[in-house]
Amino acid sequence: MSVTTNVAEKLLTLPESSAVALQIRAEHYFDVIRGILDNFAVKKELDSIYITSTIPSQSIVNALQVLEIDMSNIYFVDCISQIMMSMASKHEHTIYVESPTMLENLMLKVEYLTKRTEGKNDIIILDSINSLAIHNNTKILSEFLHLLVNNLRAKKAYTVIFSMEEYRSEDISNMLNIVVDETIVAAGE
Amino acid sequence: MAPKVDLSTSTRERCVTGIQGLDNALDGGIPRGNTILVTGSCGTGKTTLSLEFLVHGALDGETCLFISVTEASSKLLTNIIPYDFFEESLIKKGKLIFVDMPVVYERLGLNKLEFSLEEVDVLVRAVADIVKEMDVKRLVIDSITSVCYRLRTQEKIRDFILKIGATLSSLGCTSVLVSEISPAEERYSLFGVEEAIADGIIFMGNLERRGDLLRTLQVVKMRGTQHSRTKYVLDLTSAGVLLVPLLKGGSVAGG
Numbered sequence: 001m002s003v004t005t006n007v008a009e010k011l012l013t014l015p016e017s018s019a020v021a022l023q024i025r026a027e028h029y030f031d032v033i034r035g036i037l038d039n040f041a042v043k044k045e046l047d048s049i050y051i052t053s054t055i056p057s058q059s060i061v062n063a064l065q066v067l068e069i070d071m072s073n074i075y076f077v078d079c080i081s082q083i084m085m086s087m088a089s090k091h092e093h094t095i096y097v098e099s100p101t102m103l104e105n106l107m108l109k110v111e112y113l114t115k116r117t118e119g120k121n122d123i124i125i126l127d128s129i130n131s132l133a134i135h136n137n138t139k140i141l142s143e144f145l146h147l148l149v150n151n152l153r154a155k156k157a158y159t160v161i162f163s164m165e166e167y168r169s170e171d172i173s174n175m176l177n178i179v180v181d182e183t184i185v186a187a188g189e
Numbered sequence: 190m191a192p193k194v195d196l197s198t199s200t201r202e203r204c205v206t207g208i209q210g211l212d213n214a215l216d217g218g219i220p221r222g223n224t225i226l227v228t229g230s231c232g233t234g235k236t237t238l239s240l241e242f243l244v245h246g247a248l249d250g251e252t253c254l255f256i257s258v259t260e261a262s263s264k265l266l267t268n269i270i271p272y273d274f275f276e277e278s279l280i281k282k283g284k285l286i287f288v289d290m291p292v293v294y295e296r297l298g299l300n301k302l303e304f305s306l307e308e309v310d311v312l313v314r315a316v317a318d319i320v321k322e323m324d325v326k327r328l329v330i331d332s333i334t335s336v337c338y339r340l341r342t343q344e345k346i347r348d349f350i351l352k353i354g355a356t357l358s359s360l361g362c363t364s365v366l367v368s369e370i371s372p373a374e375e376r377y378s379l380f381g382v383e384e385a386i387a388d389g390i391i392f393m394g395n396l397e398r399r400g401d402l403l404r405t406l407q408v409v410k411m412r413g414t415q416h417s418r419t420k421y422v423l424d425l426t427s428a429g430v431l432l433v434p435l436l437k438g439g440s441v442a443g444g
Contacts, residue, residue: 104422115428147436
C-alpha cells in the first residue's frame, strides 16, 4: 500500500474531533499531503485549512496543481511567506500571517476560516510543529497547541499536526503527547 | 438528596454584543442599560468594535444609533469593513441610524469652543430626545473625548457623563462611549473623569512582543456582571471582531 493510501486509511478510522500527530519523513511529504487533502478530506467531504510555516503556500499550491488536486475546498494560512519576503502572487484561498511568532493570529485566521466554512466539517493541518519550534519557545508553543486543538475539538474538526521525523526531539514529542489522541507514522507497506 | 446549586452569577438582562469572544468574556453580554467606555489609542479597533455592536443589535430588531463626532458618518460608512452579515436594509429601515454631532451642535446653536453647564444640559436633552423618539436601544458616541474637549473642566465632563448615563439607562438604552487616549497613557481616559463614572471599561491596545504588534482587548471593569479580566488578541475581519486569549508562555514583556 502506498504512503498516500495508508495515511488516508488510517485517518478514516478516527472519529471526528480527533487530533493526531503525523510523523513524516521528508521524502514522503507530498504523498502525505495528497493522502490527506485528496483522499481523506474528499471522502469525508471536509473543508481543509492548511497552516503552513514550513514552505510558502504557493509552493504547496503549485504541487497540488501538478497533482491535479481540486483546491476549491482547501484554504491556506501562510505564516512563512511574509517573513521570507516571498509573496510574489497572492492565491485567493490564502490568508497571510506576518510571522510564525504571531501564534494568536494563526488561531484567529483559523477561527475566521472555520466561521466562513460554517455548515461543513473541517480538517486543520498544521505543517509543521518543527518549523514553528524554530521560531517559538516550547512554553508558548505548548500553550498554542493546547488552545488550538481544544478549540478545534469543540468544533468537531479533525486536527493533523505534522512532525518531521528528521527533526524529532524530546521537547516536541512531549508537547504533542499532551494534545493528540494518537501518533500515526506515515509509511508505505 | 443534595439541593441544586445555581452557579449563575447575575440575573440582569444582557445586551448581547454579538461579538462571541466579548460576550463570553462578559458572561453573556453587557448588562442592559450600562454606559461603558471603549478606550484605546488610534488604530486599535474601537470604532469597528462599536459599529459591530450596533449592527448585531439592528439585526436583532433593535434601533441602534451611532453619533459620529470626529468623522462624517458618510465617510465612516465607506470606510467600515464590509461585514458578511451587514445588510444595507438596516439603514433604510431605520434600524441603524447615523447622526453627525456637528449637525446637532449647529441645530442647537452650540457652535462654540466651550460649553457652559446649561449648554451641557441642552446637549444631554437633545441626545435623550433622539433616543426617546426613535426608541433607541443601543447608542455609540464616537468619540466622547471630542465632546469633552468642548467641556474642558472636569466638573462639566463629570456632569455630562453622569447625566447622559443616567438618562440613557432610564430609557433602557445600552451605550458605548468611545474614548481616545495616547499610547503612553497610564489611565483609561484623557480627562481621567470618564473612567470613574462609566459602568464598564473595555480597554483596547497594541502590544509589542518580540517585534510583533498585536491588537489587544481587556475588560477592565463591568458593573452588574462577573467578567474575564484576561487580555485577548483580536482580529478585525469581515466575519466581525474575533478574539483569542493572549498566549503567555513566559515570553511576554510588559504584557
